[in-house]
Amino acid sequence: MQTYIGNLEKDTEENQNFRKVLYTGKHCQLVLMTLKVGEDIGMEVHPSVDQFFRFESGQGMVIIDGEEAEVSGGFAVVVPAGSQHNIINTSPTENLKLYTIYSPANHPEGTIHATKAEAMEAEEHEHH
Numbered sequence: 001m002q003t004y005i006g007n008l009e010k011d012t013e014e015n016q017n018f019r020k021v022l023y024t025g026k027h028c029q030l031v032l033m034t035l036k037v038g039e040d041i042g043m044e045v046h047p048s049v050d051q052f053f054r055f056e057s058g059q060g061m062v063i064i065d066g067e068e069a070e071v072s073g074g075f076a077v078v079v080p081a082g083s084q085h086n087i088i089n090t091s092p093t094e095n096l097k098l099y100t101i102y103s104p105a106n107h108p109e110g111t112i113h114a115t116k117a118e119a120m121e122a123e124e125h126e127h128h
Contacts, residue, residue: 011099018114019033020033029106033097039089040089046106049102052076058097065083
């Protein structure tokens with residue numbers, strides 16, 4: 001059985017990829033993310049996937065069903081399945097470092113997208 005045992009804070013801070021899947025289990029998935037200055041994940045909805053976000057460093061804005069909240073290192077957010085959401089890096093100088101847990105998994109096991117553009121292209125192919 002595949003597991004993840006590691007220093008999640010360190011792994012998150014060292015991650016340079018837009019998206020990097022660390023672990024995919026039967027009912028959940030652990031993903032590291034780095035949003036560059038001014039970058040966002042893009043407004044999205046996961047109809048049957050709950051999502052937990054933990055922010056390690058940087059500054060950002062979370063939008064869930066039209067409600068906005070500022071986040072920074074140490075903040076956590078839970079997005080219920082079916083909620084429209086986006087995360088935006090609002091820092092003028094610093095990357096936004098975070099990890100997310102999907103329940104159930106949302107990306108193919110082993111996924112690494114170095115950039116948002118690469119992630120968007122892959123999602124176009126996966127969902128169409």
